[in-house]
Amino acid sequence: MPLDVRRHSPASPAVRAEETSSRAVAYWLLAVAAAIWVMIALGGATRLTGSGLSIMEWAPVAGMLPPLSEAEWQRLFNLYRTIPQYELVNAGFGIEGFKRIFWLEWIHRFWGRLLGFAYLLPFLWFWWRGQIPRGLMPRLGLLFVLGGMQGAIGWFMVASGFEADRTTVSPYRLVIHLGMAFLLFAAIVWTALDLLRGRPAVGAAGPATGKVRRQVLAAFWLAALTMLAGGFVAGIRAGFTYNTFPLMDGRLVPAGYLDLDPLWRNLTANIAAVQFNHRLVATLTALAMVGATIAAWRRLPDGFARRAVFVMAGAVAAQYALGIATLLSVVPPALGTAHQALAVGVLAAGLCAWHALREPAP
Known part of the structure; x- marks a missing residue:
């Protein structure tokens, strides 16, 4: 509205x-x-x-x-x-x-x-x-x-x-x-x-802004999916096993990934699959954010939108590193709480970047 x-x-x-x-x-x-x-x-x-x-x-x-x-x-x-x-x-x-x-x-x-x-x-x-x-x-x-x-x-x-x-x-x-x-x-x-x-004024955004916006939105929605996947990691305490990175017990894809029946239950109830999926989507988010940051660096003039994309990139990088640290230390409450709190920081930064890159008002 x-x-x-x-x-x-x-x-x-x-x-x-x-x-x-x-x-x-x-x-x-x-x-x-x-x-x-x-x-x-x-x-x-x-x-x-x-x-x-x-x-x-x-x-x-x-x-x-x-x-x-x-x-x-x-x-x-x-x-x-x-x-x-x-x-x-x-x-x-x-x-x-x-x-x-x-x-x-x-x-x-x-x-x-x-x-x-x-x-x-x-x-x-x-x-x-x-x-x-x-x-x-x-x-x-x-x-x-x-x-x-x-x-x-x-x-x-x-x-x-x-x-x-x-x-x-x-x-x-x-x-x-x-x-x-x-x-x-x-x-x-x-x-x-x-x-x-x-909203941005008419003429304030050009084709370059639209390209950056699409890349930022890809990273934003991947980040949102990572957060929901993290909810299932927390819900079944999947972070207390496979406490190695980047491999899971020496394998890229853990053994038992599709053990549950029906298959869809592996997405929410299989510890190996839930943790792997969280890692996978988080990595895709980080890669998408790298692309969005390069695009913003090349295509956007200095201003709020460009800085918002850089802040979002910093938040994603910090969250990725904190997630690894939390996993390797077997989810101590302090790091686990910080990891959940920083997810909100990623969300806030993504909202600022998305809002700044919207299409102009008609």
């Missing part, structure tokens, strides 16, 4: 007021996007430390407060002791051990609640003051609804970890939850860029 960016007079007070309002809304949206970035990193830390199943209740209001008495701590601990993760992974670690994993999951959920307020309250303020740019209200309303859905999807994911003989959440639900977080982040950043930069 395009925003109404018509201008009546470059120097009129009405235009200056409209531009000031647009910038204020854009900065608010970027702050929300930064909070989502932190939320995704917290989610990675929660998963890697095995903390995600420690809270067995979905209490959107009451859950804003942590346990305030020993009796409440004991009640929550007793609930946790009924699920397979306690029986099969953490049996006997006591209430102090429970508190250690509880706090990270509680912070993750509390941050999500703060995010809701950080979005809703400024939105209402801007709406009351008439500062929401024309055409933007439906998009902002939809983003709020999607944010609420993300909370429900998070609980849907967590609940899968309570099933018999399961000690982690469903990898499919994990990928849905992670994918929705990336989608929300991307939509908010894109909206902020619309407000701050608009």
Whole structure:
């Protein structure tokens, strides 16, 4: 839904007021996007430390407060002791051990609640003051609804970890939850860029820009596919095996790549195939980014678009190197969390490059 960016007079007070309002809304949206970035990193830390199943209740209001008495701590601990993760992974670690994993999951959920307020309250303020740019209200309303859905999807994911003989959440639900977080982040950043930069003017882009744009988009969508593939790596803990690079147990394509039946299950449930596919798509992303960077260097004049492509290239290179380091060190929580957080950096840089290379407005 395009925003109404018509201008009546470059120097009129009405235009200056409209531009000031647009910038204020854009900065608010970027702050929300930064909070989502932190939320995704917290989610990675929660998963890697095995903390995600420690809270067995979905209490959107009451859950804003942590346990305030020993009796409440004991009640929550007793609930946790009924699920397979306690029986099969953490049996006997006591209430102090429970508190250690509880706090990270509680912070993750509390941050999500703060995010809701950080979005809703400024939105209402801007709406009351008439500062929401024309055409933007439906998009902002939809983003709020999607944010609420993300909370429900998070609980849907967590609940899968309570099933018999399961000690982690469903990898499919994990990928849905992670994918929705990336989608929300991307939509908010894109909206902020619309407000701050608009579309290129007619005549600002030529055939060279179109060629670079196509190469950047190829790298961007490969990066997005790599992120979703990484969700399945996380979901089935595929990073804890085949901790060598570039070969996997001495082979380019690991043994057992197509062991599961039906064949499609190998894409999501076969540890060897899931890790290999993640490596393969990540490598294709890096190669596509090399091509896009060379094209930008040769074809684009100095400016925001050219610099955005270079920043995207740097983010992809750093993420590739960090992924290798995380794998070789057998996924320590600190590196695993950084790897998930830097994926958001790749997404942000790609959005900036894509936005700057769009076709001019008609």
